[in-house]
Amino acid sequence: xxxxxxxxxxxxxxxxxxxxxxxxxxxxxxxxxxxxxxxxxxxxxxxxxxxxxxxxxxxxxxxxxxxxxxxxxxxxxxxxxxxxxxxxxxxxxxxxxxxxxxxxxxxxxxxxxxxxxxxxxxxxxxxxxxxxxxxxxxxxxxxxxxxxxxxxxxxxxxxxxxxxxxxxxxxxxxxx
Amino acid sequence: xxxxxxxxxxxxxxxxxxxxxxxxxxxxxxxxxxxxxxxxxxxxxxxxxxxxxxxxxxxxxxxxxxxxxxxxxxxxxxxxxxxxxxxxxxxxxxxxxxxxxxxxxxxxxxx
Numbered sequence: 001x002x003x004x005x006x007x008x009x010x011x012x013x014x015x016x017x018x019x020x021x022x023x024x025x026x027x028x029x030x031x032x033x034x035x036x037x038x039x040x041x042x043x044x045x046x047x048x049x050x051x052x053x054x055x056x057x058x059x060x061x062x063x064x065x066x067x068x069x070x071x072x073x074x075x076x077x078x079x080x081x082x083x084x085x086x087x088x089x090x091x092x093x094x095x096x097x098x099x100x101x102x103x104x105x106x107x108x109x110x111x112x113x114x115x116x117x118x119x120x121x122x123x124x125x126x127x128x129x130x131x132x133x134x135x136x137x138x139x140x141x142x143x144x145x146x147x148x149x150x151x152x153x154x155x156x157x158x159x160x161x162x163x164x165x166x167x168x169x170x171x172x173x174x175x176x
Numbered sequence: 177x178x179x180x181x182x183x184x185x186x187x188x189x190x191x192x193x194x195x196x197x198x199x200x201x202x203x204x205x206x207x208x209x210x211x212x213x214x215x216x217x218x219x220x221x222x223x224x225x226x227x228x229x230x231x232x233x234x235x236x237x238x239x240x241x242x243x244x245x246x247x248x249x250x251x252x253x254x255x256x257x258x259x260x261x262x263x264x265x266x267x268x269x270x271x272x273x274x275x276x277x278x279x280x281x282x283x284x285x286x287x
Contacts, residue, residue, distance in 0.1 A: 138193035
């Protein structure tokens with residue numbers, strides 16, 4: 001049985017109420033969802049809470065998932081919208097500053113200047129741009145998958161990734 | 177890791193992203209999600225039972241004058257324990273019906 005059809009069977013079983021099937025889906029996709037949230041939230045504790053919220057929301061809305069589409073993309077889309085709500089709940093003007101300071105509080109201690117510069121540069125990107133960069137550069141999403149996940153036009157995602165990557169490289173190379 | 181549309185990533189950038197990567201399997205996280213889902217299922221099951229319990233209480237209240245008269249004639253010793261016994265029997269029957277039709281199946285996973 002191929003991975004896709006295996007996953008489709010798990011989704012069907014989860015929809016029918018199987019805790020074990022949904023648990024297996026969580027196990028398979030938790031790394032992608034948590035990694036995505038850690039990188040865009042920059043606060044690991046909040047990212048873990050949002051990741052749990054994401055899977056609970058996914059369980060409640062399994063009926064809305066279209067069989068045949070990427071489950072990973074669907075889950076990251078839920079995670080992204082959870083993060084949007086989370087960010088809007090905080091002061092808009094302080095969101096980036098708080099994310100940067102939280103990164104220093106909650107993330108592991110920076111191992112070097114590169115990490116500090118990249119942390120600051122990534123935190124300085126708007127959330128949608130940050131999300132596009134994280135999905136395409138670290139999570140292995142294509143531009144098309146990222147556009148579907150984030151609900152953005154393909155051209156916008158390409159532009160976000162290009163500019164976001166340029167800013168990160170500028171943070172790296174500008175220091176040296 | 178890079179997406180299929182991107183060129184190879186600068187190693188420093190790759191290392192930066194890799195530092196945030198969670199483990200491929202994390203039983204602690206998976207257990208936390210499972211616990212939250214169990215609570216959701218319990219609340220959902222309780223909400224499903226509420227209308228039945230309300231109906232049982234309403235039925236008891238509506239029928240009690242007639243039932244009490246009959247029960248008193250047959251079982252004179254019931255006294256004040258009659259309403260409690262009948263309500264308990266009705267609630268118990270409701271819970272049994274819920275269990276019988278699988279409303280609480282998820283508890284088997286939680287236990």
